[in-house]
Amino acid sequence: MTTPASAVSHDRPSDSASRAERLVAAEDAFTRGDFVAAEASTQAMLADDPTDGRALLIAGAIALARHAHRDALDLTDRAIAAWRDGDPPASLQHNRGIALGGMGRLDEAVEALAAAVSIVPNHRQYRASLAMLLHAAGRREESFEVAAAASGAPENVIAAAVAFEVGNLGLCRQLLDRSLPGFERGVREQLAEKQWHELRTYHRYLDALLAYRRRNSEPPSKSREPLYVVGDSHSLSPARFPLRLAGRPYVATPRLVFGVKAWHLARAQRGDANLYAAAFARALGSLPSGATAAMSVGEIDTRAEEGFLPVLRRAGIDTIEGRRERIAPAMADALAFAARAAREAGVTLAAITVPAPRADVSDRSAEDGRDVAEVIQLVNDSMREAATELGLGVIDIYEHTVGADRFARPGLHLDSVHLLPSVLGKASR
Structure with missing residues (x-):
């Protein structure tokens, strides 16, 4: 359920017009899912400058979207090392965490995702990804804390699942109810659409389980x-x-x-x-x-x-x-x-x-x-x-x-x- 999102930074560079145009073309192509066109633009940028951090960021995001986690990690690490426009953006740490998680390196993934959240604490995708990786790493209490922190957000469902898992059905109910406004408004800001729908599916499932438990006492x-x-x-x-x-x-x-x-x-x-x-x-x-x-x-x-x-x-x-x-x-x-x-x-x-x-x-x-x-x-x-x-x-x-x-x-x-x-x-x- 972890999803690469916020993969590219939309700050515009002050370099040559050709580089700026290629960057815009790469970002726009990536956003609409045309990875072939996005890759062509980034490869042209990297041919001119193999240490172009923004081009490497987009190339890493493309690799993530294709589930090529090793390539994504290599490109993302290169982008972090080569970054010249201030501190590297949180999206690089997020994408690095997703790549590490995809390779089964759970603890390293948690560390990278926590770094992304520390840079942008209220970013829903980053918090949802961190909560999911913490759960995958067996750190359920920490997963719960991260997912429950936001109010009226779809990621509250992750905390609700943890509450059900450990037998706290009342808390599960509270968290499902708290998350509902975010779903009812159709809020997807900062959250990948695929993960939004997966969390909505879990919401319906947990809601059905709680309704059954209300009607039928546990033996x-x-x-x-x-x-x-x-x-x-x-x-x-x-x-x-x-x-x-x-x-x-x-x-x-x-x-x-x-x-x-x-x-x-x-x-x-x-x-x-x-x-x-x-x-x-x-x-x-x-x-x-x-x-x-x-x-x-x-x-x-x-x-x-x-x-x-x-x-x-x-x-x-x-x-x-x-x-x-x-x-x-x-x-x-x-x-x-x-x-x-x-x-x-x-x-x-x-x-x-x-x-x-x-x-x-x-x-x-x-x-x-x-x-x-x-x-x-x-x-x-x-x-x-x-x-x-x-x-x-x-x-x-x-x-x-x-x-x-x-x-x-x-x-x-x-x-x-x-x-x-x-x-x-x-x-x-």
Whole structure:
């Protein structure tokens, strides 16, 4: 959920007209998303002066937008070293932090983002990025403090998620209500639009969870041992509800990793360190030695608009056999990474399968629905096989939720993708 924003400074240089024109052209092209044109302008500037800090800033921002984090870090560091127009702008520290985070260097990322916030304390994007990286680094209390500091701002939702995660539902409600004016006004100032929408989605989800909790009291669970549910937003739904694993009673205890996908873990297993895999490993490492955990990862990978399906479609792979050949190795690598991280943390790990999808999602075509259902089945088949080979337990929520035509039985979902809080416990019996 971290997003490079405020990537370029709009101060105008006093150098030659040609340089000024190129800088304006590069900034304008970057702002409208034409990275090819922006890159052409910056390369022309750097050909004249390889130490042009403003050109390096824009080049680094382009690399960030393309998720080329190593290149972005190199260009940003060069821009900071070469900066001649006073102190380097906060956007350079922000972009440096995003690049470091994208490489899985969480603590260094936090340091850079904190530097950006110290320069411009009330910048919403900088504060949101810092709050997200602090959470990824396992520093939840600090994440909460940063995200809760602004009033009437979308980033309050990050603090609300932390409050829900630790069981303070009243505070979660207060923070959601406090953030709402910013959403209702459509305020996006200083906040990247993608992150604005992601926070709005979390707001709706947390609001639905709180509404469910108001209608349904939590079962007594104080005497049960915690089973840490580590992973994406699905980890929050069963919080503090009872469940069983290998016949033993537990209480679900969430450890949220914002936005983590199976693909992130697979990439890390293949040597491509990244923010989400590092945050997942950090979450496992924060658990008490000897703890039991279940990984909740994979649902985001199965959506119509992101994950496996768009990649398969772009490659023209439309047979179930062809799709299985692509999905199975990725899921095997994802679980291998998770199993290794759990061993290093001294944690016993199980895998939770992806629930069957709703059939009645209003903004999804019938074709998309069928493809999503097929991909979910393939992901779960691969997950079970990999878990068996690795000696991991499985909580098969898919088998508990699936009905006709590979879609979920009615009455099990809280919203379009998340299950009711009680469902995981019922699936684990």
